Structure formats: structure tokens, C-alpha cells
Amino acid sequence: MPALEVLEILEATTGGTRRHLNDLVSHLDRKRFHVSVLCSTKRNKAFVGDVERMRREGIEVKIVPMVRAIWPLADIVSFVRILLHIRSNKYDIVHTHSSKAGMLGRLAARLAGVPRIIHTPHVFPFQMRVAHWRQAWYSRLERLAAGLTDAFICVSRQEQQVAIEQCLASEKKFVVIENGIDIPGSTDAAEVAHQRSILRAEHSIGPVAPVIATVGRFARQKGHRYLIEAVFRVREQFPALKLVLAGGGRETHAIQSQIHHLGLEDATTILGECENSTVVHRMADIVVLPSLWEGLPYVLIEAMAAGKAIVASGVGGVTDAVTDGENGLLVPPGDVDALAGALERLLGDPELSERLGMNARATAVERYGIENMINRLEKVYESQAE
Numbered sequence: 275m276p277a278l279e280v281l282e283i284l285e286a287t288t289g290g291t292r293r294h295l296n297d298l299v300s301h302l303d304r305k306r307f308h309v310s311v312l313c314s315t316k317r318n319k320a321f322v323g324d325v326e327r328m329r330r331e332g333i334e335v336k337i338v339p340m341v342r343a344i345w346p347l348a349d350i351v352s353f354v355r356i357l358l359h360i361r362s363n364k365y366d367i368v369h370t371h372s373s374k375a376g377m378l379g380r381l382a383a384r385l386a387g388v389p390r391i392i393h394t395p396h397v398f399p400f401q402m403r404v405a406h407w408r409q410a411w412y413s414r415l416e417r418l419a420a421g422l423t424d425a426f427i428c429v430s431r432q433e434q435q436v437a438i439e440q441c442l443a444s445e446k447k448f449v450v451i452e453n454g455i456d457i458p459g460s461t462d463a464a465e466v467a468h469q470r471s472i473l474r475a476e477h478s479i480g481p482v483a484p485v486i487a488t489v490g491r492f493a494r495q496k497g498h499r500y501l502i503e504a505v506f507r508v509r510e511q512f513p514a515l516k517l518v519l520a521g522g523g524r525e526t527h528a529i530q531s532q533i534h535h536l537g538l539e540d541a542t543t544i545l546g547e548c549e550n551s552t553v554v555h556r557m558a559d560i561v562v563l564p565s566l567w568e569g570l571p572y573v574l575i576e577a578m579a580a581g582k583a584i585v586a587s588g589v590g591g592v593t594d595a596v597t598d599g600e601n602g603l604l605v606p607p608g609d610v611d612a613l614a615g616a617l618e619r620l621l622g623d624p625e626l627s628e629r630l631g632m633n634a635r636a637t638a639v640e641r642y643g644i645e646n647m648i649n650r651l652e653k654v655y656e657s658q659a660e
Contacts, residue, residue, distance in 0.1 A: 277308040278366045278659050283356070283379035284313045285340040286372040287321035289491060290572045291396045294429075294453060295371065296324055299333055301648045307655060309333060312359060312379070314340035314352075340374055349378065357382040366659050367392060369427075373399040377415060380422040390658040393419070394427045397569040397590060398436060417442055425658055427451050427651070429570040430591025449654055452591070453570045454647030457579050457639055458552075466556065473557045477518075477543045484621055485516045487558035489551050489573045490565070492523035497564035497587065497607065499532055504564075504614040506536045512621050516541055518557055520548035555580035560620050560627065566607045568592055575642045578602075581635035583627035585616045595642075601633035 280302075284295050299309050311328060315321050316339050325335050336359055340352045360368065360382055369392040370379035376393050383391045399412040420426075420442040427449055428434040434448045471481050479485060486505060490496040498519065505517045519529070519542065533542050548554060551573060555561065561577040563586035568574075570591030577584055578595065584602035586592045596602040603620065605612040620627045 277304070277306055278655060279364060280307050280309045280367045280369060280655060281360065281363070281365045281383075282309060282311045282313075282369050282371065283375045284311070284371045285317065285342065285375040285378075286396070287313055287315065287318045287324075290453070290569065291372050292318065292321060292324065293572050294394075294396070296328075297454075297644060298648070298651065299328060300331070301644060303652060306652065310336070310363070310365075312336045312338055312356060313375075314338060316340065317342060340378065342374060349374075353378045353382055357386060360386040360388060366390065367655055369394070369655075372396045373412070373416075377419050380419050384422045390424045391422060392425045392427060392654070392658065393423050394429065395433065395437075395569070396429060397433065397567060398440075413440055416440070420447075423447065425449065425654065427654060429453050430594045432591050432594055433569060449650075451647055451650045451654070452594070452642060453572055453575060454642050454644035455572060455575050455579065455638075457643050470556050473553060477545075477557070479516050479518075479543065479557065480514070483514045483516050484512060484560075485518055485558045486560045486562055486617060487518040487520065487554050488562045488564065489520040489548055489554050489576075490563070490571075491547075492519075492521050492525040492529055494525060495566050495568075496521070496525075497566050498525065498529050500608055500610050500613055501562055501564040502529070502532050502536065502538065502542075503610045504617060505541070506538060507610070507614045508617045508621065509538075509541065511618060515621070516543065518543045518545065518554060520545040520551070520554045522547040551576045552580070555582055558582060560585060560617065562613075562617070563587060563592065564607075564613060565589055565592075570595065575638055578634035579638040579642070581631040583620050583631045584634055585613065585620065595637065596634075600630075601637050602630055 302309055328335050338352055338355045341348050356378055365388050367390045368383035368388045370376040371394050380391050398416060426447055429452060431450050434450050438445055509515050561582040561584050563574050565587050568590040586596055586604060587607040588604040589607050596604055598604040603616040605616050
């Protein structure tokens with residue numbers, strides 16, 4: 275049986291969606307699936323390096339500029355280029371990712387006569403904290419696009435449930451495939467402690483100072499301002515507390531200004547964008563995910579695999595991965611009081627922090643290995659092609 279021809283389409287080449295695509299094309303069985311990529315590099319110039327690596331690995335990559343916002347003229351140009359590319363090739367499956375590529379790619383694939391169209395939302399746009407009229411508009415667009423879609427792959431059960439509640443499509447169209455990572459094996463405790471000491475010393479953080487860390491781009495969605503305010507409050511009880519922020523982006527100046535306004539410069543270390551979260555986790559005692567909305571974030575899974583005590587907003591797929599009080603603590607998004615209270619609870623109870631961290635790692639090992647994600651995705655592709 276010849277390999278299935280699969281085209282992956284992505285505009286949102288940042289964060290978790292970027293990683294998802296890289297993992298997908300790198301791990302799919304090349305004997306069963308011939309995977310090509312159509313993507314934009316406008317949002318993230320660093321993605322050019324990913325494109326070059328894919329091409330070295332023999333993956334065909336077509337660059338079609340796309341913009342994140344709704345921009346009719348640019349969107350029409352992008353749509354036509356996508357349509358012409360799909361028509362000039364013979365694909366068995368087109369798999370789109372996120373909202374913009376999902377809308378343009380699904381319509382183009384249907385008009386081009388592609389046999390099967392699959393979409394992974396990575397958070398539906400109507401789940402974002404935007405004006406009600408905008409949410410309603412996004413919901414309407416997604417319902418229209420759902421009619422073009424043969425199957426949805428949701429990264430969490432919560433995402434699937436939201437789609438069904440919004441009446442996007444019948445339940446049988448949805449399958450949940452949670453994100454997965456290469457789970458690192460257990461590391462010698464003495465070696466971990468040694469590396470922790472070295473990393474902290476490099477950033478002028480004492481060996482016993484309690485450290486709270488978060489990894490994520492500096493954007494409103496990620497909720498950094500709530501975490502910074504919570505740390506300011508918690509330092510009254512724990513004055514030695516340090517905050518480590520790994521990330522960069524459009525909110526960098528606002529975050530720096532808030533840190534300065536609250537007098538937290540000496541207590542805060544900004545690492546910049548971080549490709550390897552292991553560095554951050556080795557330094558940290560508690561990892562926080564204060565997001566306002568999420569799908570199933572890789573940074574959460576990585577923190578769980580590292581065995582860290584976690585405080586996270588109860589949003590999206592986070593609530594599938596974290597059970598409050600068992601393998602982490604959940605707080606309402608944007609609730610500084612609740613976030614500060616959770617941090618104080620963990621800082622004041624090292625045994626609880628250790629137990630939550632151990633349980634978090636056990637969850638990651640059991641549920642979030644990359645092999646499970648790829649195996650299930652391959653089955654979906656093959657079932658759609660039957």
C-alpha cells in the first residue's frame with residue numbers, strides 16, 4: 275500500500291503549535307505517511323530554522339505568507355495561493371492547525387477536492403478572552419468551517435466538550451489526542467542538585483532561596499501580570515522569594531514596568547526566550563502557569579515530567595492534566611488572591627510540594643509520552659483514508 279499523502283497547514287508558528295507541528299512531522303512513520311508542510315513564517319522568524327531542518331530531513335515545505343488577524347485582502351491572497359498549491363498536488367489528507375490556517379486551509383482543501391480534511395484547533399478562537407461580539411463572530415465562523423471538516427483532533431477533553439456544546443459538529447467527528455513529549459528518565463538526585471546549584475549561581479540566586487518560575491511568551495494570554503502581583507504579595511511572608519520568568523514578546527516592556535513599579539527588580543530574573551525548559555525547572559521549586567486560556571500547553575507537561583509542584587489556572591486542557599490537590603493546584607484565571615494563596619500554601623508546606631511534584635511526574639509518564647500521541651494520530655489518518 276502506498277504511503278498516504280498528508281499536507282499539514284499552519285500559520286501560528288509559535289509556542290505549542292510550532293512544537294506540535296515539529297514533533298508530528300519528525301515522528302510520523304515515513305513508510306506509511308508522506309508528509310508535506312504549508313506554513314507561514316510571518317509570525318515567528320525563528321520558525322525559518324525549523325523549515326530549514328524539515329527540508330534537510332526530506333520534508334517538502336511550501337511557504338505561504340498568512341497574517342494572524344482577519345485582514346480580507348491579505349487573506350484572499352493567502353487563500354488563492356493555498357488553493358493553487360493543493361490543486362497542483364494530490365493529497366489524501368489535509369490537516370490544518372489553529373484558527374487562521376484552519377479557516378483558509380479547510381476551504382481551499384474542500385474546493386480542491388481533497389478526500390479527507392482534519393482540523394486541530396489548539397484552542398478555539400471563541401475560547402479566548404475577547405469582546406462578546408468577537409466571540410460570537412468567531413463561533414459563527416467555526417460553525418461554517420466545521421461543515422468542511424471530516425474530523426477534529428482536540429488536544430484535550432475540555433476542548434472537545436466546548437466544541438460539542440457550541441454545536442460545531444456531531445460528537446462522532448471528534449477525537450481527543452493529548453499532546454505528548456519525550457519524557458526524560460529519572461536523573462541522579464545528587465547530579466540534579468549539583469546542576470541546580472550551578473544554574474542558580476549563574477543568575478545570582480542563592481542555593482536555598484525559594485524560586486517560583488514560569489515559561490511562556492510575554493503576551494496577555496499568559497497572565498504574567500497576575501503572577502507578578504501575586505509574588506509581590508507573597509514576599510511579605512517569604513522575603514527571600516525569587517521569581518524567574520523565561521520568555522519574550524510584545525508584553526516585555528509592560529512586564530518590566532510592572533516589576534519596576536512593585537520594586538521587584540532584585541527578586542526577579544528574566545531569562546529571555548527559552549528553548550529548553552529543563553534549565554528553568556532545575557532552578558525552580560514551584561512552576562506556575564497563570565494563563566487566561568490554553569489548549570494543553572507543553573510547558574505544563576514538561577513541568578509535570580520534571581516532577582515540579584505546579585500552580586495553574588483552571589483553563590482549557592490544564593484541567594484535564596491537573597487534578598487540584600492531587601498533582602498540582604488549580605486557581606481561577608486572573609485571580610491574584612487565589613494565586614497568592616496557592617503559592618503561600620506550597621511555600622509553607624514542603625511536604626505537600628514534594629507530593630504534588632511526584633504525582634505530577636507519574637501523570638506525565640502515564641499519559642503524555644510522545645509515542646502515544648503519534649500512534650493515535652497515525653490511526654486517525656489511516657481510518658480517515660479507508
